[in-house]
């Protein structure tokens with residue numbers, strides 16, 4: 001059914017896209033199906049690291065901690081590693097303290113700084129079972145399962161806490177499956193590079209941090225919607241699983257997770273700078 005649905009919504013999609021030119025040009029990438037071939041950057045000079053949530057938005061919560069707190073530590077640790085090992089790479093955070101940043105502003109920060117890669121870091125939650133655990137890395141695209149859609153809906157729901165969300169996201173309804181299908185169809189450019197980096201992250205979680213990888217997945221995430229560079233959203237583990245929560249909170253766990261993402265980053269950088 002999911003294969004048929006996009007065809008049904010195409011007229012609605014084109015209507016939705018038609019409003020895009022009114023948006024600020026520096027934050028919008030037109031990505032209709034006829035989009036130009038992906039231009040792959042051959043130098044990785046700037047990376048934007050996005051710690052999800054923050055301030056009035058705790059993200060998902062476990063028994064002991066909250067997503068906003070864990071992901072800030074992971075983001076800062078990843079950034080420190082990159083700065084230390086690669087002094088020529090510019091590291092920019094969307095937030096470096098516990099404060100609220102709107103989703104549209106996160107991608108705008110990456111676009112304004114002409115980032116070559118956007119890494120959004122999150123923790124997952126399973127409402128149905130405390131046994132679910134493991135990592136998954138998302139790129140922008142059409143969800144294949146209800147579970148993937150549920151992750152995007154949860155992460156996108158934060159816009160309801162933004163004062164101007166109706167205008168900022170063109171009436172996007174974070175509770176609507178159809179809105180997510182339309183959103184996923186919007187971005188096509190940089191999909192290949194995004195998936196390439198996402199695969200490296202998941203492989204590195206398995207190999208370098210002995211994590212259970214649930215794989216690379218796609219869904220429509222507002223935080224990735226308008227980025228004009230390869231972009232991923234990493235779900236580093238489930239706070240609803242008590243064991244994984246303890247791991248995500250621990251210094252060792254955070255060191256392993258940030259280290260695994262760093263290794264994927266180093267590999268990706270080397271690959272694109274060697275010409276793919």
Ligand SMILES: [Zn+2]
Nearest residue numbers: 052059122123
């Ligand atoms: Zn999140």
